[in-house]
Amino acid sequence: MDNAQEHNLNLKNREELEMSGIEEVITFNEDKIILKSNLGRLDIKGKELNIKKLNLEDEEIQIAGYFNSIEYTDKPVNNNIFKRIFK
Numbered sequence: 001m002d003n004a005q006e007h008n009l010n011l012k013n014r015e016e017l018e019m020s021g022i023e024e025v026i027t028f029n030e031d032k033i034i035l036k037s038n039l040g041r042l043d044i045k046g047k048e049l050n051i052k053k054l055n056l057e058d059e060e061i062q063i064a065g066y067f068n069s070i071e072y073t074d075k076p077v078n079n080n081i082f083k084r085i086f087k
Contacts, residue, residue: 005059007039009070017044017063017070025054025061033063041076045069 007021024036028051033044038059049065 005038007037011067011070014067015064017067018060019063020058020060022056022059022061024056025051030065035061039072041073043069043071043073045071 005021008019010018012018019035019037021038022035022042023038026034026036026041028034028049030049031045031047033049033051035042035044044063044067046065046067046069049063049067051061052064053060053062055061
């Protein structure tokens with residue numbers, strides 16, 4: 001990980017989340033956000049989740065809402081919408 005961007009996570013009072021090292025937003029709604037970070041897939045679950053700021057050039061994101069879980073997973077990052085629809 002010498003040449004890779006760092007991946008940092010800062011959660012304030014389970015209501016504000018700031019992260020770096022975010023490469024892509026895979027999917028999002030008010031209850032769940034799936035991100036691709038430089039360390040793999042990241043699943044975020046909560047209520048009234050809202051992406052306040054997204055800067056993929058700098059690999060940064062800010063999310064507001066009430067957070068129930070933040071989970072790193074080895075599940076593959078699947079970007080193909082047709083595969084998700086016809087599963």
